[in-house]
Amino acid sequence: MAIQNSGKTLVKGARATQSTIFLKILMAASGVVFIGFTLLHMYGNLKAFGGHDKFNEYAHHLRILGEPMLPHEGALWIIRAVLLLSLVVHVYAAAKLWRRAKNARTVKYEVKKHTGAIFASRLMRWGGVTLLLFIIWHLLNFTIGKVNVDGGPTNDPYNLLVDTFDTWWLTLIYLAAMAMLGAHLHHGIWSATQTLGLTGSERTRVLAKRSAFTLAVVIAGGFSLVPLAVLTGIIEK
Amino acid sequence: MTDMPDTTLTSDPSHDAPLPVDTDDAADYYTPGAPIADTKAPQGSIDQRWQTRKFEARLVNPANRRKLDVIIVGTGLAGASAAATMGEAGYNVKSFCYQDSPRRAHSIAAQGGINAAKNYKEDGDSVHRLFYDTVKGGDYRSRESNVYRLAEVSTNIIDQCVAQGVPFAREYGGLLDNRSFGGVQVSRTFYARGQTGQQLLIGAYQALERQVAAGTVATFTRHEMLEVIVVDGKARGIIARDMVTGEIETHLADVVVLASGGYGNVFYLSTNAMGCNVTAAWRAHRKGAYMANPCYTQIHPTCIPVSGSHQSKLTLMSESLRNDGRIWVPKKKADCGKDPREIPEEDRDYYLERIYPSFGNLVPRDIASRAAKNVCDEGRGVGPEVDGVRRGVYLDFRDAIARLGKDGVEEKYDNLLDMYERITGENPYEVPMRIYPAVHYVMGGLWVDYDLQSSIPGLFVTGEANFSDHGANRLGASALMQGLADGYFVLPHTIRDYLADGPFEKVDEAHPAVVEARTSVTDRIEHFLTVNGTRSVDSYHRELGHIMWEYCGMERTEDGLKKAIDLIRTLKDDFNRNLKVLGTADSLNQSLEKAGRVADFIELGELMCIDALNRRESCGGHFRAESQTEDGEALRHDDQYAYVAAWEFAGDGEKPVLHKEDLVYTAIEMKQRSYK
Amino acid sequence: MKLTLKIWRQTDANDAGGMHTYDVDDVSADMSFLEMLDVLNEQLNAKGEEPIAFDSDCREGICGMCGLMINGEAHGPVTTTTCQLHMRSFTDGETITIEPWRSDAFPVLKDLVVDRGAFDRIIQQGGFISVNTGSAPEAHAVPVPRDDAMRAFNVATCIGCGACVAACPNGSASLFMGAKITHLGELPQGQPERDSRVVNMVAQHDHEGFGGCTNIGECTAACPKEIPLDVISQLNKDLRTAMKHGH
Numbered sequence A: 001m002a003i004q005n006s007g008k009t010l011v012k013g014a015r016a017t018q019s020t021i022f023l024k025i026l027m028a029a030s031g032v033v034f035i036g037f038t039l040l041h042m043y044g045n046l047k048a049f050g051g052h053d054k055f056n057e058y059a060h061h062l063r064i065l066g067e068p069m070l071p072h073e074g075a076l077w078i079i080r081a082v083l084l085l086s087l088v089v090h091v092y093a094a095a096k097l098w099r100r101a102k103n104a105r106t107v108k109y110e111v112k113k114h115t116g117a118i119f120a121s122r123l124m125r126w127g128g129v130t131l132l133l134f135i136i137w138h139l140l141n142f143t144i145g146k147v148n149v150d151g152g153p154t155n156d157p158y159n160l161l162v163d164t165f166d167t168w169w170l171t172l173i174y175l176a177a178m179a180m181l182g183a184h185l186h187h188g189i190w191s192a193t194q195t196l197g198l199t200g201s202e203r204t205r206v207l208a209k210r211s212a213f214t215l216a217v218v219i220a221g222g223f224s225l226v227p228l229a230v231l232t233g234i235i236e237k
Numbered sequence B: 001m002t003d004m005p006d007t008t009l010t011s012d013p014s015h016d017a018p019l020p021v022d023t024d025d026a027a028d029y030y031t032p033g034a035p036i037a038d039t040k041a042p043q044g045s046i047d048q049r050w051q052t053r054k055f056e057a058r059l060v061n062p063a064n065r066r067k068l069d070v071i072i073v074g075t076g077l078a079g080a081s082a083a084a085t086m087g088e089a090g091y092n093v094k095s096f097c098y099q100d101s102p103r104r105a106h107s108i109a110a111q112g113g114i115n116a117a118k119n120y121k122e123d124g125d126s127v128h129r130l131f132y133d134t135v136k137g138g139d140y141r142s143r144e145s146n147v148y149r150l151a152e153v154s155t156n157i158i159d160q161c162v163a164q165g166v167p168f169a170r171e172y173g174g175l176l177d178n179r180s181f182g183g184v185q186v187s188r189t190f191y192a193r194g195q196t197g198q199q200l201l202i203g204a205y206q207a208l209e210r211q212v213a214a215g216t217v218a219t220f221t222r223h224e225m226l227e228v229i230v231v232d233g234k235a236r237g238i239i240a241r242d243m244v245t246g247e248i249e250t251h252l253a254d255v256v257v258l259a260s261g262g263y264g265n266v267f268y269l270s271t272n273a274m275g276c277n278v279t280a281a282w283r284a285h286r287k288g289a290y291m292a293n294p295c296y297t298q299i300h301p302t303c304i305p306v307s308g309s310h311q312s313k314l315t316l317m318s319e320s321l322r323n324d325g326r327i328w329v330p331k332k333k334a335d336c337g338k339d340p341r342e343i344p345e346e347d348r349d350y351y352l353e354r355i356y357p358s359f360g361n362l363v364p365r366d367i368a369s370r371a372a373k374n375v376c377d378e379g380r381g382v383g384p385e386v387d388g389v390r391r392g393v394y395l396d397f398r399d400a401i402a403r404l405g406k407d408g409v410e411e412k413y414d415n416l417l418d419m420y421e422r423i424t425g426e427n428p429y430e431v432p433m434r435i436y437p438a439v440h441y442v443m444g445g446l447w448v449d450y451d452l453q454s455s456i457p458g459l460f461v462t463g464e465a466n467f468s469d470h471g472a473n474r475l476g477a478s479a480l481m482q483g484l485a486d487g488y489f490v491l492p493h494t495i496r497d498y499l500a501d502g503p504f505e506k507v508d509e510a511h512p513a514v515v516e517a518r519t520s521v522t523d524r525i526e527h528f529l530t531v532n533g534t535r536s537v538d539s540y541h542r543e544l545g546h547i548m549w550e551y552c553g554m555e556r557t558e559d560g561l562k563k564a565i566d567l568i569r570t571l572k573d574d575f576n577r578n579l580k581v582l583g584t585a586d587s588l589n590q591s592l593e594k595a596g597r598v599a600d601f602i603e604l605g606e607l608m609c610i611d612a613l614n615r616r617e618s619c620g621g622h623f624r625a626e627s628q629t630e631d632g633e634a635l636r637h638d639d640q641y642a643y644v645a646a647w648e649f650a651g652d653g654e655k656p657v658l659h660k661e662d663l664v665y666t667a668i669e670m671k672q673r674s675y676k
Numbered sequence C: 001m002k003l004t005l006k007i008w009r010q011t012d013a014n015d016a017g018g019m020h021t022y023d024v025d026d027v028s029a030d031m032s033f034l035e036m037l038d039v040l041n042e043q044l045n046a047k048g049e050e051p052i053a054f055d056s057d058c059r060e061g062i063c064g065m066c067g068l069m070i071n072g073e074a075h076g077p078v079t080t081t082t083c084q085l086h087m088r089s090f091t092d093g094e095t096i097t098i099e100p101w102r103s104d105a106f107p108v109l110k111d112l113v114v115d116r117g118a119f120d121r122i123i124q125q126g127g128f129i130s131v132n133t134g135s136a137p138e139a140h141a142v143p144v145p146r147d148d149a150m151r152a153f154n155v156a157t158c159i160g161c162g163a164c165v166a167a168c169p170n171g172s173a174s175l176f177m178g179a180k181i182t183h184l185g186e187l188p189q190g191q192p193e194r195d196s197r198v199v200n201m202v203a204q205h206d207h208e209g210f211g212g213c214t215n216i217g218e219c220t221a222a223c224p225k226e227i228p229l230d231v232i233s234q235l236n237k238d239l240r241t242a243m244k245h246g247h
C-alpha cells in the first residue's frame, strides 16, 4: 500500500547545527574572514608602490605587530591560525555541500540553461579549488618556500616580489588567479550576505549584489596592480 | 433578525403524486418514487436549529475515537478541512485525492473570495441577510435550514482561517478588507487578491499535513476512488486504485465521506480542472445514494472565450472584474468585426446596465450569462467566428482606468489581467477583454440530509459534491464558504451522531460485498483495456461535452433534451464498443483513468438531461425556454416544482426513480427573483 | 506550425528511460503547451503507441501540478507555469526538448511525471500554524500591518510546483521552503512556532536529499510565481535565530 511516505519518514529531534544551512553559515563566516584578510593584504601589497623600504617596513611591521604584548610574530601567527582554521572549515563545508549537490541530481538534464545565474556563481567550486592550489603555490612562493625563480635572494620581501613578477608567466598565473578570486568574491560576498540573512528585501539584495561586485573588483583589481606594475616596469628594484 | 417577514409559503402538495403526463416532459424516462424528506433538521425557530442539532448529536468518547476509521475522499476545502478537524478530534482518518498532493485540489483555483456575515463594514449585513441572499440567489430551490446554518457558521470560518495564517487582504489599519461580489449589495466577501481559493486551501492543507505528522491522518495521494463498499446497507469503505502502480486497494472504515468536488467536466470544456470528475459520486449513486438536481449547472459569465477546437479547458476571469469592468457589445452587427476602440460610445450597447439598471453589471451569474448568450445569438457577439458565430462580449476597463488609473486597476486585478494577456496574447489595458460564459460549478450533487448524510447510511457528502446549499444557482464566493463550513464546522459535529454507534463490527476483506466491489472495479478496467476499438477517450469526452453544451447548457428545451438523451445513448453504445485505451492496468495510465471518468460522465449526462426535462420551469441556472416571462426572464413554477429532485439508480438500462423532497420555507417568503 | 519534439520516456520508476523524437504538425499559436502535447498524444494513440504521461490539472497556473523542463528551462521560456505557456512562444520548425524535473528527491514515476511528496513532508514538519478548529480568536482580535500581510501574501502564492528545485544547479528546495517560512513568519499568528518550524523543515529538506543552496538564483528566475530570493535570506536568518535560541 503506497502511503505517500515513500520510505522517507519525518526527522525527529532536529538540530539547527546539523543542517545544510549551518554549513553555509560556516562557509559565510570563514568567507568573511577571507574577505577581511584579502582586503588588508591587498592594501598592504599596494605599499609596493612606495618602493623598497616602505614595503619591507610594512612586512617587518607585520611581524612586530602587537609587541610587546605578544611575542615576535605573535599577531602574525594568530592571523595564520585563524586563516588556516577558516580555510579548513571553508573547504570542509564546501566539499560537503558539493557532495550533497551531486547526489541531489544524479541524472543530468539533456539540455539545461542557466537563467538568472551569474557565471561566477557556477564557478565557485572549481574556482575555489583553483584558489586553493594558488594559495599553496603562493605560500611556497612567498612565505614557506620563498622560491625565487630568478635565483635571486629570498630574504628581502620586496625584491622577491619584484623578481617574481618580472617573470611573465608567473605574472600570468597570478593574474589568472586574481580573475578567479574576483569571480569567487563577486558571487561569494553577495552569497555571504544572503546566507547571513542580511538581504531580506529587494533593496538590500540589490545593494548586496552591487557591493559584492565593487568589492570583488577592488580586491582582485588591487592585487593585480602590483604584478602589472612590475611587469610594465612601474615598480622596479 | 426581523428584517425579513416570517411567512410560510408552502407549495402545492399535489405534486407528491406524479404530475399529469402532459406537463411532465420526462414521464417516459423515469419511474416516480416515494417522496422523501430531511428528518435531521430540528423543528423550531430557524436560528435555533443548528444549536439544537449540535446538542442532540451524540458524543463520541475521546478514547473511542482512535478506534474509529474515517475515510475522506477529496482534499479540497471540504475534504481537507474535514480531515484536519476529524484528525484533531482524534479519529483515525484516511484522506484520498487523485493529485500528487492534497494541496492541488481544485478549490485552489477559486479566485474571487469567500463570504461571511461578519458585517465588518457595518453596511447592514447579518446572518439573516446572508441567509436571505443565498436562498434568493438560489432561486428558492435550496433547503432553508441548511442555508441558515451555512450563514451562521460563516463567521467562524474567517476566524479559523486567519488564525491559520491565511493572508487575507487588509486595510491600512491592519484589519480585514471586504468587497462586494456578484449579486449582493453588501460587502461581505473576504479575499486574498485573486487567489482566495488557493490561500484558503493552503490553510486547510497545512492543517491536514499537521495531522499527518501527528499520526491521526494518513494521506493517499494519486489514489482514485472507484467504488464504495456497502455492507448491510451501510457504507463501510472504498475501493481505490493506486494510480502509480495500478494496484486495486481495499480500504475499510466505519464511515465514508465524499468531498470529491463538482462534475462540471461533463461538459468537457469548463473552468474545472482536467481531473475533476463525477466518479466518486456516481459510483456511490449506483450503490444507492440519490443524486439531487443534477441538471443545476452554473454557467459563469466571465470566462475567456474558446479559441479553437484543440481547447482543453476554459479559464475563468474572476467575477470581481465586473465590479469595475463594463460589459458591452456593438449596437450594430456591422461593427462586430471592428477594432472596439474605434466604436464610439453611442454605438455601444451596455446591455446589462440597460436591461438591469439597479444591478447593472453585477446581476447574478445566470442572468449575466444568458444575457451574453442572447446578444451573441442576435449576431452582436465579438471576437473570432467559431462555427460561424462570434461568441464573445467586451469587458471594458477603459472607464475604470480613467477613474482609478492604470496602477489602481493593476493593484486590484493584476494577476487576472496578466493571465488574460498570457492566454489571449492581447493586452487588456489597451483592448477591451473578450469574455463568454462557461460551465463553472454544479449546484446538483448527491442528496444529503441536514447531517450531510446521503441516502446510504454512513456515507456523508460535503462541498460541491453534495447538492445542499445553493439551490438552483450559487452566489459568488459562497462555494468556498460552503466547503469550509461543511468541513470545519458541520460534518465533525453531525458525523459523531452516526459514529456514536461505532466502532462497527469489523468487515472482512472476503465479505461478499467487498469482493463484489473489487471485482466490479477490476472488470471495468479490464473492459476498457480490451475493447480495442479506434476512438480515444478524449474524443468521446469532447463529443459528450458538445451534446451537453448544445442541449443541456444555458437554454434547454423539451425537444433538445430528448434529442440529447438519444445522442448520449448512442454515444454510450459506441463508447462501449469502439473505445481505444492503450497501456496496462498495472502502471500509471492516464488514458485508463480518463476512460473511467468519461464512462461515468456519459451516464451522468443522461440523468442530467432527464432531470432538466422533468423540470419544466426556469430557475436559477436552469433555463427552460418553455418557461419564461414576456421579456425573456426565467419563470419559476413554485406550485409544481418547489422540490428537490432526488434520483435513485435503478440498474443499468432501467429508468431512474424520482423521489421528491418538498421545499418548505418558514423563515423566508418565496418571491419571483427580480434584479431589474 | 510544425515542431520536432525530443521527449523523455520512461515506463516506470525502475526503468532507465531515454529520449525519443516525435514530429507534430497542426500546432496553432493559440494552443497551450500542454494542448500541443494533447494533440501529440492523440496522434500517438491513433498509431497504437502509448501516450506520453505528464501531469496537469487546473491548467490555469495555480494548482502546481504541471511542470516540464522545456529546452533546459523549468516551465519553459516564459515566467509562468507550463500549462500557461502558449505555443506563440515558439517558432515554426523548432526542436523542443522536454524532460521531467530532475531531482533525486523527486523520483520519476513515468515519462514526465515525478513524485513531489517530499514537499508535503517538508510541510508536515512545521509548515503550518497549530490551531485546532474552533479554537480561533475573533479575526479582528489581532490586526496585521498591511505591509506584513502583503508580504505574507506575496510569498504565500507559491504553488509547490517544484520548478525551483528543477532549476537549481544544487537541486535545493530553499525557495519553496523559504516562501513558507516567510509567509508564516511574517504574521503574528506564526510567531510561537517560528524557531521549531524552521529547524524541522530544514532538517526534513536535508533528509529528503535536496541540495544546499549556494545562492545561485536560478530558482527565482524559474519560479512561475516570482517568489523573490529574499525568502531564502529570511530562511537563513530564521535558522540562525533559532540556533541562537538553542534549537
Ligand SMILES: Cc1cc2nc3c(=O)[nH]c(=O)nc-3n(C[C@H](O)[C@H](O)[C@H](O)COP(=O)(O)OP(=O)(O)OC[C@H]3O[C@@H](n4cnc5c(N)ncnc54)[C@H](O)[C@@H]3O)c2cc1C
Pocket: B073, B074, B075, B076, B077, B078, B079, B096, B097, B098, B099, B102, B104, B105, B106, B107, B108, B109, B110, B111, B112, B113, B114, B196, B197, B223, B224, B225, B226, B259, B260, B261, B262, B271, B272, B273, B276, B277, B279, B280, B316, B440, B441, B462, B463, B464, B465, B476, B477, B478, B479, B480, B481, B483
Ligand atoms: C475557476 C474557479 C473559480 C472559482 N471561484 C470561486 C470563488 O471565488 N468563490 C467561491 O466561493 N467559489 C468559487 N469556485 C467554486 C469553488 O472553488 C468550488 O466549488 C469548491 O472549491 C469545491 O470544493 P470541494 O472541496 O467540494 O471540491 P474540490 O476542491 O474540487 O476537491 C475535490 C477533491 O476530491 C478529490 N477527488 C475527486 N474525485 C476523486 C476520486 N474519484 N478519487 C479520489 N479523490 C477524488 C480530488 O483529488 C480533490 O482533492 C470557483 C471554481 C472554479 C472552477
Ligand code: HEM
Pocket: A024, A027, A028, A029, A030, A031, A032, A034, A035, A038, A090, A091, A094, A095, A124, A125, A126, A127, A128, A129, A130, A131, A132, A135, A184, A185, A187, A188, A189, A191, A192, A193, A195, C213, C214, C215, C216
Ligand atoms: C578549496 C578552496 C575553496 C573552495 C572549494 C571554495 C568554495 C566555495 C563555495 C562553494 C562557496 C559557496 C558559494 C556560495 O555559497 O554561493 C564559497 C564561498 C566563499 N568563498 Fe570560497 N572556496 C575556496 C576557497 C576560498 C578562498 C581561498 C577564499 C578567499 C580568498 C574564499 C572566499 C569565499 C567567500 C568570501 C565566500 C562567500 C561565503 C558564502 O558563500 O557564504 N574561498 N567558496
Ligand code: HEM
Pocket: A038, A041, A045, A059, A062, A076, A080, A083, A135, A138, A139, A142, A143, A157, A161, A174, A178, A181, A223, A224, A226, A227
Ligand atoms: C597579486 C596578488 C598577491 C600578491 C602580490 C601577494 C603577495 C604576498 C607577499 C609578498 C607575501 C609575503 C608577505 C610576507 O611574508 O611578509 C604574501 C603572503 C601571503 N599571501 Fe599573498 N599575495 C597576493 C595574493 C594573495 C591572495 C589572493 C591570497 C589569499 C586568498 C594571499 C594569501 C597570502 C597568505 C595567506 C600569505 C602568508 C601570510 C603569512 O602567513 O605570512 N595572497 N602575499
Ligand code: SF4
Pocket: C157, C158, C159, C160, C161, C162, C163, C164, C165, C175, C176, C179, C219, C222, C223, C224, C225, C226, C227
Ligand atoms: S517557490 Fe516557485 S518554483 Fe518553487 S515550488 Fe513555489 S511556486 Fe514553484
Ligand code: F3S
Pocket: C167, C168, C169, C170, C171, C172, C173, C174, C175, C212, C213, C214, C215, C216, C217, C218, C219, C220, C229, C232
Ligand atoms: S538556484 Fe539553488 S542555489 Fe539557492 S538561490 Fe536558488 S536554491
Ligand code: FES
Pocket: C055, C056, C057, C058, C059, C060, C061, C062, C063, C064, C065, C066, C067, C081, C082, C083, C084
Ligand atoms: S496545471 Fe495547474 S498549474 Fe499548471
